[in-house]
Amino acid sequence: MAYSDKVVDHYENPRNVGTLDKSSESVGTGLVGAPECGDVMRLQIRVNPETHVIEDAKFKTFGCGSAIASSSLATEWVKGKTIAEALTITNTDIVKELALPPVKIHCSVLAEDAIRAAIGDWKKKNHVTEEVGVAVAAAH
Amino acid sequence: MDYFHIFSLPTKLTVDLPALEKSFYALSRKLHPDRFASRPAAEQAAALAESSNLNDAYRTLKDPIARTEYLLKLEGIELEEQSKAATEVARTTGVAKKQIVPPDLLEEAFELNMQLEEMRMAKKMGEDDPQLRHDLQAAKSAFDAKMSATQAELESLWSKWDAALDTNNAAAKTAARDAMVSLLNRRSYLRNLVRDVNEALET
Numbered sequence: 001m002a003y004s005d006k007v008v009d010h011y012e013n014p015r016n017v018g019t020l021d022k023s024s025e026s027v028g029t030g031l032v033g034a035p036e037c038g039d040v041m042r043l044q045i046r047v048n049p050e051t052h053v054i055e056d057a058k059f060k061t062f063g064c065g066s067a068i069a070s071s072s073l074a075t076e077w078v079k080g081k082t083i084a085e086a087l088t089i090t091n092t093d094i095v096k097e098l099a100l101p102p103v104k105i106h107c108s109v110l111a112e113d114a115i116r117a118a119i120g121d122w123k124k125k126n127h128v129t130e131e132v133g134v135a136v137a138a139a140h
Numbered sequence: 141m142d143y144f145h146i147f148s149l150p151t152k153l154t155v156d157l158p159a160l161e162k163s164f165y166a167l168s169r170k171l172h173p174d175r176f177a178s179r180p181a182a183e184q185a186a187a188l189a190e191s192s193n194l195n196d197a198y199r200t201l202k203d204p205i206a207r208t209e210y211l212l213k214l215e216g217i218e219l220e221e222q223s224k225a226a227t228e229v230a231r232t233t234g235v236a237k238k239q240i241v242p243p244d245l246l247e248e249a250f251e252l253n254m255q256l257e258e259m260r261m262a263k264k265m266g267e268d269d270p271q272l273r274h275d276l277q278a279a280k281s282a283f284d285a286k287m288s289a290t291q292a293e294l295e296s297l298w299s300k301w302d303a304a305l306d307t308n309n310a311a312a313k314t315a316a317r318d319a320m321v322s323l324l325n326r327r328s329y330l331r332n333l334v335r336d337v338n339e340a341l342e343t
Binding site: 031032033034035037038040042060062087090091105106109112113116117120 | 325
């Protein structure tokens with residue numbers, strides 16, 4: 001199967017590979033998996049407690065090229081966004097950007113799940129319960 | 141006609157393998173090309189297509205995992221579709237999506253992958269870390285044992301499914317079906333882990 005240029009680029013030069021301190025209050029960690037292919041993806045975000053802006057994002061993915069590219073792109077996209085804005089990213093956006101073929105759509109689903117899981121973990125740690133995602137999404 | 145019907149079997153998961161094999165050979169003989177040598181081309185082609193379908197059916201039903209996956213597909217289980225739908229629900233409701241794979245297995249898979257990567261890197265540098273190798277051996281034994289356990293678990297779920305089919309108990313069928321789905325999901329992780337550990341230990 002032929003990967004798109006963008007997938008190859010992210011695969012060969014993955015952005016933001018690495019680890020953030022899991023125990024830090026300001027770090028949210030999402031660990032998700034796609035049972036279809038046995039991939040595992042960990043995405044972490046560091047959030048500014050005042051502004052709720054995602055100041056840093058790191059990932060580590062064990063899986064195919066599309067899964068690596070999807071998570072690499074996801075970290076690029078969430079950086080600089082607020083929590084609320086990051087929640088508006090959908091797997092369809094990732095599919096479009098990377099021109100993923102239908103058989104690789106689950107990789108983009110995984111990346112969206114990872115973003116949500118990381119944000120969910122951060123919210124839980126910081127006792128943020130309000131639905132910040134909806135208000136900002138509506139204002140777009 | 142589904143694969144079970146080809147062999148006149150009920151859609152049950154406990155299969156009498158010797159009987160299946162016998163039935164396969166009998167049906168294969170009926171479709172043998174020699175029998176169609178003097179028949180019109182269209183008939184020959186039809187027999188060939190049927191024979192190839194028969195082969196697929198046999199291969200699928202003979203294999204315990206393929207058989208289970210096939211039955212789940214007949215039951216309308218599309219794992220990928222379900223995962224996508226669950227993500228969409230999470231997106232609109234803000235409620236966290238429940239991962240199909242248990243978190244502890246994900247953690248384990250992640251950690252082991254990290255170890256494997258470390259070992260590959262060390263190898264590249266021409267080192268062979270005995271401690272790492274030892275850890276991997278231990279991981280391999282643990283995962284092998286887990287794989288065997290899934291096999292036993294799967295067989296017990298087959299019995300539950302087959303019994304539910306006999307008593308026409310819809311709730312029990314659904315319960316057995318869902319349990320098999322999550323078991324197979326777990327298994328695909330374990331299978332990959334076993335494969336990767338073996339690869340790392342051999343090279």
